[in-house]
Amino acid sequence: MSNIAELYLSFAGIFSRPHQEVAGHLEELIDLWWEEIPGGKVYIEEIEEFCRKFPSASRRVDVLWEHYIPLFEVGDVEAAPYASVHVSDHGLILGKEAELVREFYQACGYEVSAEGKELPDHLAVELEFLALLARDSRTKERIDFEEKHLRIFLAKLLPLIIERKRSIYSSAAKLLELWQLNLEGKDD
Secondary structure: OOHHHHHHHHHHHHHOOOOHHHHHOHHHHHHHHHHHOOOOHHHHHHHHHHHHHOOOHHHHHHHHHHHHHHHHHOOOOOOOOEHHHHHOOOOOOOOHHHHHHHHHHHHOOOOOOOOOOOOOOEHHHHHHHHHHHHHOOOHHHHHHHHHHHHHHHHHHHHHHHHHHOOHHHHHHHHHHHHHHOOOOOOOO
16 A cells, blocks of 8 residues: 555544544554655654553544534534535535545445445545545545545644644644645645
């Protein structure tokens, strides 16, 4: 698998609902980020500190949930993880952007499973889709999706995550911002 695909999967894992697999492998994600994201030192060190503070995967998952729920899921959601909320005129979940994203997936030959836990324009789903495109060497489609959908969404969502300073989410958002929105020196 290409490093680009691995990067997309690493961020998809972080921004998915917390689970043992990602919590138990944060150190591997950290190694990848050290290697692939120049300029991310401060943010990677923050995530390393989180790992030292919470060495067990089960405790990490608990802490991640404590931050994930108010940030992305319930109550006065701090940073809705759906592109439709941020790039449409009405700020609704399952808005026009969700349909455009679903159509893009279909045009590339991919489907969002009906039993999937997330909507097509959820941040983690979009990142997983890009990992598939990178894995399958579909560079034109990947770049097209990044430009038409992902980066527009990230430019609105990531500042909301960063300003909340929630656990590793704000650090991971800064790393994703460095990788996707600060493109100088980016390798394709």
